[in-house]
Amino acid sequence: MKHLLKLGDLSPEEILHVLDTADQLKRLHQAGQDPKVLTGKSVALIFNKNSTRTRTSFEVGIYQMGGQGTFLNAATELQIARGEPIQDTARVLGRYYDALVYRTYRQSEVEALAQYSGVPVISGMTDYAHPLQVLTDLMTVREKLGRLEGVRAAFIGDGYNMANSLIVGCLKMGMSLTVACPKGYRPAADVLMFARSCGAPFCLTDNPDEAARGAQVLFTDVWTSMGMEREAERRRRDFAGYTLDAARMALTAPGCLVQHPLPAHRGEEITEEVLEAHAAEIFDEAENRLHVEKAVLAILLAGY
């Protein structure tokens, strides 16, 4: 693994290696034994969108491993905001930093950063993919259920970056997945092509109850992602009936997990009642972002 740009680039073995490394680093952290494998290394955290979890967990994780992270606001402070090309930014930052984390809109921007910087690049989320979050979700599901192979999962919501990455990640790891989204909000065409050709059990529906029925883990995400705020009213209408509520949870398998990348919009994609009933696993999921990011850095920069 040279970069982490999207899960489609990783083999099942590489995904498993990230998950095993994250488990190992979590155990070491809990024992107060964080390996200082980033000593002397600097990581740029370039954000063109808001973040709570991704930014802070990277800052803390890099510190725990002995390195230093620099937060760079690409929306208002870097010269990117004034039109400096990504190729030039990449060639400059690649000469200072050992790795670059980039959260932005277009997938092509993180791909360009990787092409021109000469150092490992990690996607902090784009409109197309959220690989760190889905690696974290896989880690959390395996932690809770003891396996991934054969687990029956469902995603209910927008066929956007989380859905795209869940389809690739879950199917590569031998899970079955049903995605329920309204017509007009379907996952990316290349991702659906992968899902239909990879041989793993996959179903796309516009019926959220069909997705929930018998699920052992239910994923959801916000209906209005960053940059879509002007569509919020229309999206609330289009996604009516897709809320994860108690009636829908009653259709799932006993002990069904709920996973939400956060921030949550209570009363839209999930009710307060369901979120609070599943808060333990949702906030364990949030914690696991830290361990997964440390694992990715350890693999990319320290030869794990």
Ligand code: CP
């Ligand atoms: N889940 C996630 O990526 O959270 P942030 O947007 O807060 O980083």
